[in-house]
Each structure stands twice: as structure tokens, then as C-alpha cells.
Amino acid sequence: MIAIQADIIVFDHCEIKNERIDEPLYKKNDIMQKMLISGNESIYNLLIADEIPNSMWNKLYKSELWKKLRFPEGKIYEDFFIWTDILRNKPKIEYLPETLYYYNRENPNSITSPLGKLESGSRYDYFLACKERLNLINCLNLSDVIKGKMLFKCIDEAVETFLVNSGENKLIYEEKMELVKFIRHERTNPLYRKIDIGTKRSILAWGIVHIPKIIGVWGRHRYKRKMNKLKTCTAETTVR
Incomplete structure (x- = not known):
């Protein structure tokens, strides 16, 4: 050093x-x-x-x-x-x-494990951390490439946190609204149209802003499906 x-x-x-x-x-x-x-x-x-x-x-x-x-x-x-x-x-x-x-990475209780990724509280904290990083990048006026990468991460995490919470329902109202507010605001960002977040993510981001209840229903079914899949995999591993 x-x-x-x-x-x-x-x-x-x-x-x-x-x-x-x-x-x-x-x-x-x-x-x-x-x-x-x-x-x-x-x-x-x-x-x-x-x-x-x-x-x-x-x-x-x-x-x-x-x-x-x-x-x-x-x-x-x-x-x-x-x-x-x-x-x-x-x-x-x-x-x-x-x-x-x-x-x-084989720790099943890790926050980055498949089970940990279905925990809305930890995902919300990660969203807040990413948002804080995006603010720093904007303040430093770094390149659009760097801004775009972190904006993608923030949008992706906001959408995923909303979907996971639709199944868990652990976030308080203000936290859920923070996700919606962030997505709504960043969808008007000119840089949002330049980054490739994918068709599915783009539709979900639109839906969370305009039809959150419908997206919430889909999110609950998705959450249950993922949890059932994890339980099945865990049971099969235990049998082996």
C-alpha cells in the first residue's frame, strides 16, 4: 500500500x-x-x-x-x-x-441466494443503495454510459422489488410508493429511452405506474411459483 x-x-x-x-x-x-x-x-x-x-x-x-x-x-x-x-x-x-x-455462493441463507432474492426488505434496501449511487453519478456528471448502467440497475431493482413485495407484502405504504414514484419519474428521463431494459421490463415498469393492482396480482402468482419451485428443489436436494 x-x-x-x-x-x-x-x-x-x-x-x-x-x-x-x-x-x-x-x-x-x-x-x-x-x-x-x-x-x-x-x-x-x-x-x-x-x-x-x-x-x-x-x-x-x-x-x-x-x-x-x-x-x-x-x-x-x-x-x-x-x-x-x-x-x-x-x-x-x-x-x-x-x-x-x-x-x-452456495450458502442458501445468503441475501444473494435464490431465496434471499425473494425477500422484499433486503431488495428495497438494495434499491435505495442503487438510487443513492445514481445520484452520486449524476452529481459527478459522469458519462451517459455509466449513468445508463446504474439507471438500468435502479429500474430493474425497483421493478423486481415491487413484484417480490406483491407476494410478501412486507413493505410499508410509503416504501411501495417510493418504488412507483421512482419508476414514474425515470420513465420521463431521456436516458431511459436509450438504455435497453428489455421489452418485458419496459411493460412491467409501465404497468407498475399505470395499472399497479393488475401487476400486483401477476406478481403474487409469480412469487408463489418461484417459492414453490425453490421448495421442490430443496426437497429434492434433501432426499439426495
């Missing part, structure tokens, strides 16, 4: 899933690899767009960074929240192309 004067060093990791060790997506992308090697600004852009995981465990940090930073209390996906604060301060970031961490 001292030798290269970096505030943060990003190192490689591997993921354990389906009883296999696999490289993360950015390692399989030649363009991303060139950006990582090219230095600080490119690494910063990959991080702020969440193309390199905004997790705590695949990085080394100078202790000085943490004198004023604190994780948000009561929030899930706290890594993503704190990384927005880190990136706001424009730290010097370097890349170390060595695998120093193995991340286990």
Missing part, C-alpha cells in the same frame, strides 16, 4: 458455486481487464458502475479511510451504501491481478 501510494487495492477473487470454482464475470471480459490494468480512473469507473463487485472482501484499504466512514445502521447491502461514500471521496485505487479470496 505504501509503495504504490494507493488508498485501496482491488484484488481478484473466485466464486464457489455448483461445487465448482469459477472466475467472476469481469475476469472473462477482455475490455474490463484492459480497463483494470490501465489504472485509477478506469478502475474507479468500473467500481462506481458496479461492474467490479462493491463488496468489502475483495479489497485492501488504508486505515485512514475509516476515520470518518461508518456503515449505515439497520441496512442490508451495507457494502453498497458504504462504497458510495468511499467513491464520493475519489480515493486512489490500484489493481492487483492475484486471486486472494474465494467467495462461497
Whole structure:
């Protein structure tokens, strides 16, 4: 850290899933690899767009960074929240192309597991974290490419959270309205028409704004179908 004067060093990791060790997506992308090697600004852009995981465990940090930073209390996906604060301060970031961490994705209770993704509370926190990141990107006036990537993530998470909550019904009224308000507002954003969110997502986003009750009914059936599928898979695994 001292030798290269970096505030943060990003190192490689591997993921354990389906009883296999696999490289993360950015390692399989030649363009991303060139950006990582090219230095600080490119690494910063990959991080702020969440193309390199905004997790705590695949990085080394100078202790000085943490004198004023604190994780948000009561929030899930706290890594993503704190990384927005880190990136706001424009730290010097370097890349170390060595695998120093193995991340286990086979934990069925993880927030990123299939079951965890059907929890509306954690998804709502992730939506809020993404929205906060989008605000930072807009404030820094970064490129439309970076803005578009985070706008896509925000819209996708808002839609998915609305659908999951249609089955769970755990969010309070104000939280549900925040999802609808965000989608309604961003659908008028000129950049929204330039990003490819897909036909299905586009229809769902429109429906959440204009016919939320109908989308809610569909969301409940979808939630039940996904939960039943997970229960079946769990039962089959237990039998084996």
C-alpha cells in the first residue's frame, strides 16, 4: 500500500458455486481487464458502475479511510451504501491481478441466494443503495454510459422489488410508493429511452405506474411459483 501510494487495492477473487470454482464475470471480459490494468480512473469507473463487485472482501484499504466512514445502521447491502461514500471521496485505487479470496455462493441463507432474492426488505434496501449511487453519478456528471448502467440497475431493482413485495407484502405504504414514484419519474428521463431494459421490463415498469393492482396480482402468482419451485428443489436436494 505504501509503495504504490494507493488508498485501496482491488484484488481478484473466485466464486464457489455448483461445487465448482469459477472466475467472476469481469475476469472473462477482455475490455474490463484492459480497463483494470490501465489504472485509477478506469478502475474507479468500473467500481462506481458496479461492474467490479462493491463488496468489502475483495479489497485492501488504508486505515485512514475509516476515520470518518461508518456503515449505515439497520441496512442490508451495507457494502453498497458504504462504497458510495468511499467513491464520493475519489480515493486512489490500484489493481492487483492475484486471486486472494474465494467467495462461497452456495450458502442458501445468503441475501444473494435464490431465496434471499425473494425477500422484499433486503431488495428495497438494495434499491435505495442503487438510487443513492445514481445520484452520486449524476452529481459527478459522469458519462451517459455509466449513468445508463446504474439507471438500468435502479429500474430493474425497483421493478423486481415491487413484484417480490406483491407476494410478501412486507413493505410499508410509503416504501411501495417510493418504488412507483421512482419508476414514474425515470420513465420521463431521456436516458431511459436509450438504455435497453428489455421489452418485458419496459411493460412491467409501465404497468407498475399505470395499472399497479393488475401487476400486483401477476406478481403474487409469480412469487408463489418461484417459492414453490425453490421448495421442490430443496426437497429434492434433501432426499439426495
